[in-house]
Structures are given as C-alpha cells and as structure tokens.
Amino acid sequence: MSAPGWNANAIPDQTGRVAVVTGATSGTGFQAALALAGRGARVILACRNASKAEEAIGRIRAVHPRAQVEVQALDLGSLASVRAAAAVIRARTERLDLLLNNAGVMIPPHGRTEDGFETQIGTNHFGHFALTGLLLEHLLATPGSRIVTMSSLAHRNGRIQADDLNFERGYRAWAAYSQSKLANLLFAFELHRRLEAAGISTLSVAAHPGWARTELQRHAGWIRWMRALGLEALLSQDAAGGALPLLRAATDPTVEGGVYYGPTGFQELKGAPAPVAPIALSRDRDLQAWLWRRSEESTGVAYPI
Template identity: 55%
Template sequence: MDEKWSTANIPDQRGRVAVVTGANTGLGYETARALAGRGASVVLAVRDAGKGRQAAARMTGDVTVQELDLTSLDSVRTAAAALRSRLGRLDLLINNAGVMYTPKQSTRDGFEMQFGTNHLGHFALTGLLLDLMLPVPGSRVVTVSSTGHRIRAGIHFDDPQWERSYSRVGAYGQSKLANLMFTYELQRRLTPHGTTVAVAAHPGISSTELMRNTPAALRLPVTWLAPLITQTAAMGALPTLRAATDPAVLGGQYYGPGGRNQVKGHPRLVTSSPQSYDVAVQQRLWALSEDLTGVRFPLGAPLSTAPR
C-alpha cells in the first residue's frame, strides 16, 4: 500500500469535519473533493466566496463555503469567528492556500505577500481554530509546504518582509521553509495534549494555477519539460490527503511524492532540508509570528526549548 497509496486508501471520513484553505481550485479543490467523497463535512475556506460556491457545486457530499482572505488578519479573525460559531468540532485543518513567485507586493497588514499569505495567515488561522481541535482525538493540522523550501531559502529575521531587496524565489523559499518550521514547532507544543498532531506535505511539481507567476527565464523550460516533470493536481493532492487521513501518520512527519527527487508519484514519508529541523530557529520564528499576528496559541511552552 505504501508505494501506491491513493484516494482508494482514504478511510471512511463520516463524522469528521474538515476546513481546507484555497479549496476552490487546484490542490485544495482535489483535497476537499476527496475528503467530501469519503463522507467528511468539508468547509471550503476561500477568498472568493462565489468561486467557492461554484467549486462546492461540483463536489459530492456535505460541502459549504467560508470566505477567508489570508492576506488580511482582519479577514482571518472574522473567518475564524464564523467557523467557531458554526462548527462544534474540527477534525482536520488543511493549510493549503498559497501564492508563488509573486512580484514585490504587501498584504493588507504590510507583510511581504508570500510570507504573509503562505505562513502568517495560516499561523493565525491555526491559532484561532485550535481550541476546536484539541478536544478531538485524532485531529490533525496539515500544512502544505514545497520543494521550494530548499531553494534560496532561509528565515530572514533581519528583514523578514524583504524591504531592503526582493527576490521572488527567495521570498517563496522563506515562506515554504516557514511552513515546515511551523509544523515541527507546533507538533512539539501539541505533544503534551495527546489529541491533535501537526503534519506537513508537499505536492512535488503539479500542474496548477500556482505556477502562473513563474519568472520568465524559467517559464519556457518548465513548459517544455512539463510532461516529464509535472503531475496532475489530483496526484499532487495525495501527499496532503495521506497526511490528513492515513492512520499510520505520526505528528511531525512530512509527506511528498515518492518518485525521483520527490517531483511526482504516489505519496510516501519524506524528509525536509537540514535547516528546517533547527529547533532554535523554529522557536525564534514562532515568537516572530506571534508578534506579527498578535495570535497566541492555547498551548503551553514546547516540551524542549532552545536559546533564541
């Protein structure tokens, strides 16, 4: 089963409640569709509610929509409050939405767009929803990273918003590295509670709208090589689905395609870059994220601490 894990391996999800960000298209759509098809009650958390309703209409099962703009902390707080009022529990939070290689621009709160959307927005959303998950045994926070966390990546504590200079590739790498470091630090803090776990996944190279901002110098080679190095969004969603549903998954694990260089293929347990496991940097990033978002998680200190 490990080498050919597919949607057929998803256990019955009836009775489970899932929130999937960015679920009106691409990886998020395929993730939400598969969960709903196995019986989960799924909320599509999307920036454009109209597009979310159109996506929901194409799915089978209990699917609803919640407006959520991750580029605005006000929107994140409003969406979290709405979800808290309508959901009695939350089994799965899938932090899937993201932007990639955007030109230099800022979120409504003044954060660099990729760091603000991919990491800070999801950090805030998770913190605001976590108390719906902690009472639920087997609940999971799954955050989608990328192989881009290895490319020109680092957490730029001296200039996290890239105000002095800007690299769209470097900024994307920072945001995806942050997704992993957030997952690992969150798992450390969740462990004493024994109910909820944090897991990460990446889709390899999948054919989705996320690639629309690829730099011009890379666009033509990627187009030529696409049939060899990309996979469908449905295949790209499998690592996320496995991280969310496989009973054998453990907190702090990372899932990605099992093919060569983790580019494509059926999902398996993988490892991330050495720097992503740096506990001191993880905890420093956590503190920075709390300061920038103003969100404090309903958790104590992590099991082990490292100097910042």
C-alpha cells in the first residue's frame, strides 16, 4: 500500500471524472482543485464566497487554460444552503466520482451556525455529513467513486461531548475544534463500514494535511510566535504539500476504504503522504454509531444505505 515519495505527478489521468471540492478558494482545497483540473477532471468548487471562487478559477486557468472548473455556492453552516447546493450538483451532473470534504473553520470566536450548531461542529462535521448524504446516490451510481474527509492532527486531543456537542456550558475553541476533527474521522470510518457491509464499491477515506501554512490558522496566535522563532518554516509545509494526503486518498489506485492518510515526516507535520494511525477512539464503533444517529437527527438527512 505504500508509495514512498508519492506526489502530485503520480495522480492518474482524471479525464471524464467529476470532482466536488469544498473550501476550494484557498489552501489545501485550492491546491487539490488545481491538481485535479490539471489532470483532466471537471472540478466543481463548492465555496461560500462567490467572488473568491471566481478568482480561484482564474488562477487555475492561468496554469491550466483548458481546465473544466465551475463554482457552486455552498455555505456549510447552513443546512438550507447545503440542500440547495446538493440539488444543483445533482441536476448539473450525471456522475460524481470524487467528493472532497475539505472545507473547515479553526478556533474562531464563539458562534453558532444558521441552524444553531456550534460553528466548528456545525461547519466541519454536520455540514459535510449532510452534503455527503445528499450526494450519495450520485456517488453510488458512479463506478470507482470516493469520498475523502479531511481531519487534522488536532483529532488526537478530541473528545465527543455527547451531552454538550455545542459547548453551551462554556466555549473552549481548541476543544471544540478537536471535537469536530474527531467527528470527521468517526464519520469517515462509520461510512466506510456501512458501505462495505452493503457491498458497495464506493470508498470512504480520511486524510489530514499535517501542519500546512494556510488561511485556516488565521485565528491561531501561536503561529506568529512560531514564525518569529523560525520554527514555522522548519516544521510546516506549504498548502500544496498539505493537499497531497487528500489527493492521494482521492486518486491513488491502491487506496482502500477506511484508511487515514497523512504526512510521514516528523510527528506527521510534513512529508510524503501515506497511511497513518488515528487515535483508538476514532475506531470506537459504538461512538461512530452514536454520532451517526445524532447527525441524522440533527441534519434531517438519512443515508440511502
């Protein structure tokens, strides 16, 4: 299963394939969209900010003039927006080969989504849970399709607060972020189990970018301190490097469902992508099943498997 030194040059031809990438205006999402478009895929940039999305398309076409790229408005913090976006994607496409659940928010000030969820669990998990469920029939109908969900090293500190998912009893930004990233893994692994049990070939895979220098970290004050000490450049990688685990999980023919990809360098902060080990809690089947039920109840989206 290993491929030392795997990089974007190893992405197979994607001609004829359709990919949806959330959060594709910058960072790892943009780099993933750029790479897939460059290999011939039709890429739908599912983004909240339309003007940034159009700018991203211009940047992609500056590198790949014949790229098939388009924008779909999507606010993962609004279930109404998720439903509307999924309906348009289903209407505009006959197939869906790749869904890259990449978008996310990290340690913002306390807030609530349109539907009342704490911002991070609402955007990072519930929004993607709903989007995946609403697009699943298209994915199931497409041979070789994959769903890749982006987690984070922060999942290692994550705990699911079953009695207070929305931090109504005191907001702690890092705890809420870590919970949402653990939720991403619980979801990806439970989805894999359900697909496999149903004998469905669609793969559910997870990934993390290591420490990638992106806009996601704009609320993290410690980044400025690390930068001043010269440690950021030493320990991190650029957004293109951070996108490689996502891209390998999405395109490598040897990938298996239920696997977690990340950088293989020091502490998984940077380096070539390969399977890495998540914390044991992410493999807890009872917790996976509980979160799945809670997610269906909270979003009103039931999966057709």
